[in-house]
Amino acid sequence: AQTVTQSQPEMSVQEAETVTLSCTYDTSESNYYLFWYKQPPSRQMILVIRQEAYKQQNATENRFSVNFQKAAKSFSLKISDSQLGDTAMYFCAFMKHSTGSARQLTFGSGTQLTVLP
Amino acid sequence: EAQVTQNPRYLITVTGKKLTVTCSQNMNHEYMSWYRQDPGLGLRQIYYSMNVEVTDKGDVPEGYKVSRKEKRNFPLILESPSPNQTSLYFCASSLLGQGRGITEAFFGQGTRLTVV
Numbered sequence: 220a221q222t223v224t225q226s227q228p229e230m231s232v233q234e235a236e237t238v239t240l241s242c243t244y245d246t247s248e249s250n251y252y253l254f255w256y257k258q259p260p261s262r263q264m265i266l267v268i269r270q271e272a273y274k275q276q277n278a279t280e281n282r283f284s285v286n287f288q289k290a291a292k293s294f295s296l297k298i299s300d301s302q303l304g305d306t307a308m309y310f311c312a313f314m315k316h317s318t319g320s321a322r323q324l325t326f327g328s329g330t331q332l333t334v335l336p
Numbered sequence: 337e338a339q340v341t342q343n344p345r346y347l348i349t350v351t352g353k354k355l356t357v358t359c360s361q362n363m364n365h366e367y368m369s370w371y372r373q374d375p376g377l378g379l380r381q382i383y384y385s386m387n388v389e390v391t392d393k394g395d396v397p398e399g400y401k402v403s404r405k406e407k408r409n410f411p412l413i414l415e416s417p418s419p420n421q422t423s424l425y426f427c428a429s430s431l432l433g434q435g436r437g438i439t440e441a442f443f444g445q446g447t448r449l450t451v452v
Contacts, residue, residue: 223378262424263446264446269440312379322384
């Protein structure tokens with residue numbers, strides 16, 4: 220079974236600054252996917268960024284980037300130039316890669332990020 | 337527009353009164369699932385379905401039922417709700433996919449259920 224740990228229940232950052240959210244996971248799988256989801260007060264689950272474990276290059280999406288350390292089983296999210304709209308709960312999630320098989324997401328407990336004006 | 341639609345968005349009910357939360361997707365996805373979200377626990381999978389008439393338990397299936405009679409619909413049924421099922425529920429769908437490559441999960445808007 221997989222586990223995902225987010226050790227920071229709450230974080231805050233000043234607008235325009237950079238913040239890093241941490242995530243570690245435990246798995247015996249060699250092929251898998253990792254995701255960061257954002258949940259604003261509207262409760263909608265929004266995919267922020269994703270990483271395929273077999274790719275060494277860290278994924279980036281505009282102001283969002285990850286630091287993927289496969290050996291350490293670490294998958295942190297860096298948000299640059301933080302904006303007020305980034306205020307949300309952020310979830311780290313793991314999905315096992317298995318051809319034609321279940322697509323269960325295993326989530327961490329979440330980090331509530333507040334961007335301060 | 338590609339979407340997953342859940343209804344209702346909010347529901348307050350009493351212990352023991354059967355209820356159904358509906359979920360429908362318009363993307364022809366094979367895989368659908370239900371999650372519950374509780375503070376400090378993140379989202380946990382309740383049930384999933386890999387295709388019509390194929391369903392299986394997730395991590396927290398007790399007290400829930402599902403059915404998959406049509407590809408687009410995957411209702412969640414609570415036959416005798418209890419207060420410990422008070423939670424935020426999400427339906428999600430995705431392609432199963434073959435080989436390498438990520439298949440993105442699309443989530444519904446969530447259903448806030450309160451059982452008193």
